[in-house]
Amino acid sequence: xxxxxxxxxxxxxxxxxxxxxxxxxxxxxxxxxxxxxxxxxxxxxxxxxxxxxxxxxxxxxxxxxxxxxxxxxxxxxxxxxxxxxxxxxxxxxxxxxxxxxxxxxxxxxxxxxxxxxxxxxxxxxxxxxxxxxxxxxxxxxxxxxxxxxxxxxxxxxxxxxxxxxxxxxxxxxxxxxxxxxxxxxxxxxxxxxxxxxxxxxxxxxxxxxxxxxxxxxxxxxxxxxxxxxxxxxxxxxxxxxxxxxxxxxxxxxxxxxxxxxxxxxxxxxxxxxxxxxxxxxxxxxxxxxxxxxxxxxxxxx
Numbered sequence: 568x569x570x571x572x573x574x575x576x577x578x579x580x581x582x583x584x585x586x587x588x589x590x591x592x593x594x595x596x597x598x599x600x601x602x603x604x605x606x607x608x609x610x611x612x613x614x615x616x617x618x619x620x621x622x623x624x625x626x627x628x629x630x631x632x633x634x635x636x637x638x639x640x641x642x643x644x645x646x647x648x649x650x651x652x653x654x655x656x657x658x659x660x661x662x663x664x665x666x667x668x669x670x671x672x673x674x675x676x677x678x679x680x681x682x683x684x685x686x687x688x689x690x691x692x693x694x695x696x697x698x699x700x701x702x703x704x705x706x707x708x709x710x711x712x713x714x715x716x717x718x719x720x721x722x723x724x725x726x727x728x729x730x731x732x733x734x735x736x737x738x739x740x741x742x743x744x745x746x747x748x749x750x751x752x753x754x755x756x757x758x759x760x761x762x763x764x765x766x767x768x769x770x771x772x773x774x775x776x777x778x779x780x781x782x783x784x785x786x787x788x789x790x791x792x793x794x795x796x797x798x799x800x801x802x803x804x805x806x807x808x809x810x811x812x813x814x815x816x817x818x819x820x821x822x823x824x825x826x827x828x829x830x831x832x833x834x835x836x837x838x839x840x841x842x843x844x845x846x847x848x849x850x851x852x853x854x855x856x857x858x859x860x861x862x863x864x865x866x867x868x
Contacts, residue, residue, distance in 0.1 A: 601721030602826035625775035629827035636807035647841035687760035707747035714838035729812030772861025802838035
């Protein structure tokens, strides 16, 4: 079941549909998502009005944790980073890879990634819906998109098992983790996670999909990136390092998680421009899609 929200007469209306082409009917928001919003209805309506899009966020996240489940994304993104910002390192790495016929060791994720799920906290207050114009922040000249699958909790978790954690997933969305690449690595090299590189804007698809429609086959979903109408990538959801249950169970260890918190898988393999050398430019029309979940579209200004 698809879920969306739109602003009507200064209030947010929640609607559901078996498929968007079949039309929409109004539904109680808590029933559609599986949990009552933790935010005041007036505040949410005012925020939707500020964003000025035809359809609002399908839900307002209480918080946002972004994981990294895909090794191949890390390897290819690291290659793309040195190609643009450290060309001498890129030449050295290319020579080593040609001899070893294996990824340059520094391109692989940190060793902790192989032992446990890892994530960073981003800014849930700067989430915008599909259709919102976006732009690079003033301190960056390297705007990148990152196509991810994300989900919202419908129930609290604390020291949960993987099975208990999966039961608490409420609905899935498509997420774009916009990134200022020229400041991201220096920030991460400081010993902290990314900050201004990520917090300026993140977007969600206009639709969410109830968990039961996606959870059994989430690694089989196909995805696509179009820029100015051209298909530039078909990101791959297969072969995540961790299951969604294991990822959530780790987040809940010793920590109270609540309904309304948002979690993302991290970028699907091939899901960022840095991996393929396609950087966003003013005037670009960006379209990200994960089948049977949703679409994100933005004009880059």
